[in-house]
Amino acid sequence: MDGFRRSSLILLCLAIGIGAAYAQQPPPALVAQLMNAAGTLRGQGQNATPAGPHKLLTYRVHQLALSQPITVTVNGKSVTTSTAFRLTVTGGPFAVRAIPAVIEIDGVAAGAALESADQSALRFVTFDPALLHQGARVTVAYGEVRSDLPETLNLH
Amino acid sequence: MKKTLHALLLLVVLVAPAALAQDPTAPGPFAVTREEYNFGDTAFTPANFPGPVELLASVHHPTDLTGGPFPLVVFLHGRHATCFNGQGAAFLEWPCSAGRTPIPSYQGYDYVGALLASQGYFVVSISANGVNAVDNTVFDLGALARAELIQKHLDILKGFTTSGGAPFGTRFVGKIDLTRIGTMGHSRGGEGVARHFTFNISQGSPYGIRAVLPLAPTDFNRTLVNNVPLLVMLPYCDGDVSDLQGVHFFDDVRYNVPGDPASKHYVLVMGADHDFFNTVWSPSSGIPGSADDWIAFVPAGESDSFCGKGKANQRLTESQQRAVSTGFFTAFFRTFVGGETQFLPILTGDAPPPPGVTRNLHVTFHAPDNPFLRRDLNRFLTTTELSTNVLGGAVTPNALSPYEICGGPSPFPPRCIPSANNSQQPHTTPSARSNAPGLSQLHSGWTSASGSLQDDLPPSLRNISGFQAIQFRVVVDFSDPRNVTGVPQDFHVALTDTSGFTASVAVSSVSSALYFPPGETIVVPKIVLSTVRIPLSAFRRVNLNAVKSVAFQFDQKPQGNVLIDDVAFASAQ
Numbered sequence: 033m034d035g036f037r038r039s040s041l042i043l044l045c046l047a048i049g050i051g052a053a054y055a056q057q058p059p060p061a062l063v064a065q066l067m068n069a070a071g072t073l074r075g076q077g078q079n080a081t082p083a084g085p086h087k088l089l090t091y092r093v094h095q096l097a098l099s100q101p102i103t104v105t106v107n108g109k110s111v112t113t114s115t116a117f118r119l120t121v122t123g124g125p126f127a128v129r130a131i132p133a134v135i136e137i138d139g140v141a142a143g144a145a146l147e148s149a150d151q152s153a154l155r156f157v158t159f160d161p162a163l164l165h166q167g168a169r170v171t172v173a174y175g176e177v178r179s180d181l182p183e184t185l186n187l188h
Numbered sequence: 189m190k191k192t193l194h195a196l197l198l199l200v201v202l203v204a205p206a207a208l209a210q211d212p213t214a215p216g217p218f219a220v221t222r223e224e225y226n227f228g229d230t231a232f233t234p235a236n237f238p239g240p241v242e243l244l245a246s247v248h249h250p251t252d253l254t255g256g257p258f259p260l261v262v263f264l265h266g267r268h269a270t271c272f273n274g275q276g277a278a279f280l281e282w283p284c285s286a287g288r289t290p291i292p293s294y295q296g297y298d299y300v301g302a303l304l305a306s307q308g309y310f311v312v313s314i315s316a317n318g319v320n321a322v323d324n325t326v327f328d329l330g331a332l333a334r335a336e337l338i339q340k341h342l343d344i345l346k347g348f349t350t351s352g353g354a355p356f357g358t359r360f361v362g363k364i365d366l367t368r369i370g371t372m373g374h375s376r377g378g379e380g381v382a383r384h385f386t387f388n389i390s391q392g393s394p395y396g397i398r399a400v401l402p403l404a405p406t407d408f409n410r411t412l413v414n415n416v417p418l419l420v421m422l423p424y425c426d427g428d429v430s431d432l433q434g435v436h437f438f439d440d441v442r443y444n445v446p447g448d449p450a451s452k453h454y455v456l457v458m459g460a461d462h463d464f465f466n467t468v469w470s471p472s473s474g475i476p477g478s479a480d481d482w483i484a485f486v487p488a489g490e491s492d493s494f495c496g497k498g499k500a501n502q503r504l505t506e507s508q509q510r511a512v513s514t515g516f517f518t519a520f521f522r523t524f525v526g527g528e529t530q531f532l533p534i535l536t537g538d539a540p541p542p543p544g545v546t547r548n549l550h551v552t553f554h555a556p557d558n559p560f561l562r563r564d565l566n567r568f569l570t571t572t573e574l575s576t577n578v579l580g581g582a583v584t585p586n587a588l589s590p591y592e593i594c595g596g597p598s599p600f601p602p603r604c605i606p607s608a609n610n611s612q613q614p615h616t617t618p619s620a621r622s623n624a625p626g627l628s629q630l631h632s633g634w635t636s637a638s639g640s641l642q643d644d645l646p647p648s649l650r651n652i653s654g655f656q657a658i659q660f661r662v663v664v665d666f667s668d669p670r671n672v673t674g675v676p677q678d679f680h681v682a683l684t685d686t687s688g689f690t691a692s693v694a695v696s697s698v699s700s701a702l703y704f705p706p707g708e709t710i711v712v713p714k715i716v717l718s719t720v721r722i723p724l725s726a727f728r729r730v731n732l733n734a735v736k737s738v739a740f741q742f743d744q745k746p747q748g749n750v751l752i753d754d755v756a757f758a759s760a761q
Contacts, residue, residue, distance in 0.1 A: 057327050059236075060236055060237060060238040060322075060325055060326040060327075061236075061238040063238070063325040063326075064238035064239060064322045064325040065238070067325060085487040127269070127477070127479065127484065127485070128267060128268055128269040128270075128278070128280050128320065128477065129267060129268075129428045129481070129485065130266055130267050130375040130376050130404075130406050130428050130429050130462070131406070131428055131429055131430075132324050132329060132620070134620075144324050144329065144620075145324065146322070146324040146325055147280050147324075148280070149279050149280055149281040149285075150277070150279060151269070151278065151279070151280060157325075174485065175430050175431055175610070175611055175711070176430070176431075176609045176610065176611045176710055176711055177485070177486070177487060177710065
């Protein structure tokens with residue numbers, strides 16, 4: 033896919049994402065809490081060689097149990113769920129800056145990530161059970177500058 | 189001889205406004221006191237925000253308060269690391285863990301706060317580390333939280349100036365004028381002051397916000413800042429907000445509210461980066477987390493011919509960059525908060541920047557929507573305007589290709605240069621939290637000196653003698669090989685009166701806006717429109733009471749391609 037087509041696709045997905053995101057947002061306090069919450073490890077990578085301009089190393093995927101169900105919009109549909117998923121991408125350091133690190137899954141923007149306290153990881157929470165799927169390609173993007181995680185997601 | 193005389197007269201006419209501008213950065217008559225107030229790291233929690241925020245700010249004010257109340261300027265820094273330790277590491281957390289110290293980002297504008305205080309202002313710079321720590325987890329990325337934080341501090345200041353309170357006792361009672369306030373926000377703080385302007389209105393406008401200055405701002409949410417003077421500062425070599433998305437603040441409100449009484453401005457600062465405006469974020473501070481963002485965030489950025497570290501690059505040093513912020517902060521706030529109109533020419537580009545400020549910058553100005561101050565000729569908002577302008581006159585292109593509108597809402601193409609990325613096209617860069625379209629512009633190219641674009645004025649609207657200038661925004665399309673890399677473009681602007689007399693002025697004689705956008709690394713070169721303002725007095729012997737047409741005559745270079753917008757007759761005051 034050439035750069036323009038890729039950008040156009042991302043723009044389209046971003047537009048769809050914005051529309052969907054406005055529909056029903058999870059409570060901010062819940063998202064912030066889930067950034068650090070304990071969960072069940074569903075998969076982790078093994079790469080130890082820094083990759084891309086952001087020196088990505090590897091990833092972890094946690095499944096997080098919510099204390100009570102919430103209703104959120106996922107892919108344009110309202111769903112009630114008791115489960116969230118957290119993707120942690122290590123590497124960096126990920127400097128704290130104005131432009132957020134955007135997590136892309138299979139080339140599509142999924143959302144903004146939050147840096148860990150020591151800036152060695154990015155964390156991203158989703159309520160979409162299908163987003164972080166087996167074999168998914170993960171990219172970290174700050175505007176035009178992208179780094180691809182050198183391994184696809186391997187979940188169990 | 190006659191031609192020489194005319195040239196000299198033209199030069200005098202064009203240079204004359206420069207002599208009118210005074211220096212807004214000259215220290216004022218007041219001795220200055222710097223103090224702080226601090227109500228604790230967790231003293232405030234914005235609504236629906238997932239973490240506590242500190243209530244901490246610095247205050248610069250005239251030491252002698254007998255002349256008060258003084259107008260107020262509020263500063264808000266942007267997103268940055270929040271804490272550091274003795275081993276040189278920076279952290280993102282709030283409050284800071286034991287053994288770690290808060291990064292004092294709010295102190296990074298003391299250099300201009302002290303100057304404004306010497307000129308008779310209260311200047312309050314707010315700390316927002318608590319917002320930074322978790323704002324990526326909220327949908328608007330912290331814009332509303334920042335707005336609420338500003339409002340909370342204004343409430344605190346209201347207490348100081350009405351009944352007094354710790355830690356200042358009654359010293360500030362009656363000394364802060366909360367009907368005359370200017371706000372400046374940097375980076376996400378820039379979006380914060382924009383959001384605060386609308387938030388204050390939503391609260392019944394308890395505070396008089398007279399001027400809003402977003403500095404290298406984000407604009408994720410496309411907040412519309414109407415009916416207030418606006419100055420957006422855009423650093424060309426911004427390595428963080430590298431798409432210069434803050435230009436949307438200007439673009440979005442030009443024609444948004446009929447009768448909008450406020451002028452709007454932006455300045456593109458060539459060679460400036462994102463961080464150097466804040467001393468704490470700059471490498472010379474030695475504080476962990478500081479950086480030259482161009483070098484830190486743009487891969488191979490150090491080798492860029494314009495923004496990089498080479499011997500011939502055009503980067504500004506930290507002090508050079510702060511001279512720019514000092515110059516434009518003081519000019520802007522003294523004009524629109526202080527009411528000192530002598531600095532307005534700096535903000536319209538009619539006068540050069542203040543002494544000590546780089547001349548390699550481009551000022552853009554949009555006059556208030558007042559029939560005595562602005563008469564739009566062509567906005568290029570719709571396809572209709574390719575053939576009939578706003579005034580109802582004919583629009584006649586000759587030998588132009590392309591001749592099309594790009595960048596606006598559908599059906600126009602969302603971007604003007606398909607081969608360039610978003611960061612290279614700030615006017616059309618998409619927004620993270622809004623579907624608002626980009627700026628519609630005229631894309632216009634020529635391959636012979638006969639290329640031209642003429643706008644006719646209908647008979648009832650041919651008297652333009654009450655305006656100062658004809659102006660438009662323009663930028664060279666770096667992607668078209670008809671423009672020679674590194675070489676400025678040029679063309680003539682011609683006015684013709686009803687007697688058939690025509691006078692023309694070369695753009696290069698009044699403006700550097702037709703520069704070839706420099707750089708070659710990922711996010712540069714960029715296309716950022718800049719205003720060309722040609723004094724109507726420069727069109728010698730044209731009867732300004734009866735002008736029947738305005739023409740762009742692309743006769744100075746054999747070929748080229750430019751983007752054009754916002755053609756108007758305009759005055760600053």
